[in-house]
Amino acid sequence: MPDINARPDGTAGTDGNEENEWLIYRGAGEPHDGISALPDPPPWRDFDGGPLVEPGPGTDSASTRRLGAYRHMAQLHRPSPEELEIVNAALYLRRPLLVTGSPGTGKSTLAHAVAYELGLGRVLRWPIVSRTTLQDGLYRYDAIARLQDTQIAASGRAQTPGGIGSYIRLGPLGTALLPTARPRVLLVDELDKSDIDLPNDLLNVLEEGEFAIPELERLAEREPRVEVLTDDSTKVTVEDGRVGCRAFPFVVLTSNGERDFPAPLLRRCIHLELGQPDHKRLATVVRAHLGTEAARIGDDLITRFLERSRSELLAADQLLNAIYLTHHAAPPSRDRLADMLIQRLDRPR
Template identity: 75%
Template sequence: MSESGDWLIYRGAGEPHEGIGRLPDPPPWRDFRSRDEDGGSDGTDRRLGAHRHLAELYRPGAEELEMINAALYLRRPLLVTGPPGAGKSTLAHSVAGELGLGSVLRWPIVSRSTLKDGLYLYDAIARLQDVQIAAQSGRNDDPDGAAGTAEDIGSYIRLGPLGTALLPADRPRVLLVDELDKSDIDLPNDLLNVLEEGEFAIPELQRVADRLPDRAAEVLTDDGARARVVDGRVRCTAFPFVVLTSNGEREFPPPLMRRCIHLRLGRPDHDRLAAFVQAHLGDEAVRASEDLITRFLERSRGELLAADQLLNAVYLTAEAAPVSRARLADLLIQRLDRLR
């Protein structure tokens, strides 16, 4: 550790300097340097922690295990509710990692999200532009002269995370539908039929299916692969493990609740918080942050806090001067249910 103030990189003095070179390695959950060759990342280390094999205390409770396995057995979506930072999103990554189900498909929900966003995107504008360019260069061989060849339509369709999860496969994919409670009022109801039937249609492919070789088109998936769609329909053979998360900002319609397995996560206790810190920062961080964990638990009894705020405080106070440690931690761990 350095003397008070020496940890500051930006000093607000208006004089250029090379202080950026003193930045330590990023926190493990904000380290984007470890990516695969295609530039993607399943986020496992950032979600579960690079030291997760050390966190022996971080185990789901009996009720959590039972509800997760019930969703697996019944092929039903798992609706996970609880306060921010309770581990709702992490659960999907944990299941995918332990069961070897590949990278997690993530659909982050916002107020403008629609069912079609999750299923697929058809880029009609790009296709029209390509047709116009081909026509100008004398290469348009489409008999209709307006929509390009039927065979190329798959190049303009990309499956969304939900659509990719529903592709036929021997093993289920894991789909995280994050913060469903942030959607508009229609999306939960719109999801019902797709989650119940495990299939959906792509009208743009259905219209030209009889002109496609073997009635199939090759489309791009959400994770960058390519998949074959026959007769314009995507039908799952192994229903995906679907995790719907909610911070409890709204109630969901009874028909959706009836089709889901509902798991409520409470606030983490001391052991779970310690394991959370251990998984991301190692054993020494747990020993050095015992006071911060205790303080976090005391405050969480009357304030809405998130566990990742604790993680931020533990990491940064390890880099800051000792005299500012407690004050800096309190600045980072601000209650989420009231503006300061």
């Protein structure tokens, strides 16, 4: 008889719920090898890019900052069943996960939590602003630097510059689409801040899982293999000027709800709406970043934060700042400092 508590990686579970056996990401806050049990993708999301490249670097300081120095405390409160099911649906279907919600609800942190628990290495982060284009995410070609190096070399003041690959660097999206055996995690942060074209421009790349580098395609006959730099600052070989994935990356698109997205993008994504955290969730966040004692001392600030959240737009990082700063302060200065740091984000300017 199979162990109904078994996790996808074969280790014993603790929830005793047979319905959860299919979950790859469990929100447990501890790394495991459950990603190896992820079934093959559906036929329409099966990609065959290659040859395989080495996996990216392991978890970096960005994830440590996001998840907290006491991140093992995340075990004290897991995501809701609905959140877990939606995240796992994106993993199974190889579809981008569109995460919406108010600032400070943990949208960006979710990408780091999945990467950390499933051992998927460093999160590739692509922050979006109004000037961001698809090209920024895929790759950059520094033609001006190449021209300058050629001119300096021609004047005899320097050695002959390297090949074209020395002037091409893959962006976060381009690096995520490299053919790796396991998926990379890509965080496309605050997509709603983009101009009107970027969501539509993303459609084809996310659907096909590949892209071309025209500067290399033009040289493919005489130079079919070119070594370029990645967003990880490592070198990989691009063949025939094209990059195509093998394992589709786990893509997290975050939005604060400042704009609507086109229907073609929405139908290609799995949507997760993160609501305002309750007292238990906020206490867990405080424990993960500041420890158990800080959560105990700051319990009254958590309560006041939640009461104000009913009528004001606030963010959880404001609460963390207040608890950290007021840890050694005494009333009434403690209350005054907390109010100074936790100011409503939707107040008139």
